[in-house]
């Protein structure tokens with residue numbers, strides 16, 4: 001049985017990692033303050049897809065991880081999945097950049113704690129938001145590859161305070177390895193999605209909107225609707241991490257992506273089609289749209305032995321079926 005810490009373990013990504021570790025028979029220590037606007041869910045009432053307290057090896061601390069670090073000095077963690085972050089969807093990234101900047105402090109305190117207790121391995125969630133926005137513009141965008149962020153060269157402007165924080169965390173991971181021998185790997189997920197994601201994210205929000213407007217002539221998305229993302233099913237992300245996390249130790253980064261661009265107009269059409277109608281999809285230009293095209297090159301993931309399995313259309317169908325069953 002491994003001893004595992006999951007910071008931010010009650011959030012959308014964290015809940016999936018907690019379950020995978022519990023199913024593997026590991027002892028899981030989950031720390032989460034269930035902060036507003038982060039999508040964290042208290043485990044007492046059960047998580048949407050499972051009840052963590054059904055497992056006797058689940059331990060929960062309703063606490064900011066920074067406080068938890070001050071109170072705990074266990075030096076026997078086999079893995080830390082460091083997922084804690086102040087983040088919601090695009091609206092939070094654009095409207096509350098200083099609240100999001102708390103992530104700089106969360107990561108700084110994480111690495112200071114790690115230096116003290118020396119967990120055997122840290123699995124760090126960075127983000128594709130760390131990539132330079134200059135490579136994601138309408139003119140000249142390209143699939144983002146890991147080597148586009150090089151800490152010994154010009155670095156480029158990441159996506160707002162969220163991108164800066166994630167980029168800085170990656171830099172700290174490298175320093176932690178070089179100066180203190182701390183082993184880690186950093187992941188850059190693209191648009192991770194799943195049926196239990198918070199409604200501030202486009203995936204549940206657009207699926208539910210398509211369901212609510214069945215038969216209508218128009219369906220809305222934010223921005224122009226021509227902006228594109230690389231949607232990857234959350235279980236594929238978890239598979240990708242477990243397939244690769246023991247192969248990198250020096251804080252190097254790996255994308256979690258499909259390499260496939262889907263525009264929000266295409267996405268809304270897929271959702272509507274699954275609901276049995278064909279509306280005109282229109283953009284709401286006053287809503288935040290973020291970068292134009294964010295997709296991740298898959299070459300390095302494939303070299304490390306991982307490819308995504310779940311097709312986006314199938315992911316949309318699965319979520320719509322669940323939402324429909326919940327409204328009955």
Ligand SMILES: Cc1cn([C@H]2C[C@H](O)[C@@H](COP(=O)(O)OP(=O)(O)O[C@H]3O[C@H](C)C(=O)[C@H](O)[C@H]3O)O2)c(=O)[nH]c1=O
Pocket residue numbers: 087088089090091093127128129189190191199200201202205206220221222223227229264288289290291
């Ligand atoms: C909520 C909503 C969003 N959208 C569109 C508008 C934007 O073009 C896009 C925003 O998606 P998201 O909130 O996922 O923000 P991104 O800028 O893509 O950044 C995301 O991907 C990076 C990698 C992270 O790490 C962030 O956590 C995550 O927020 O969805 C709609 O069209 N309709 C809606 O109802």
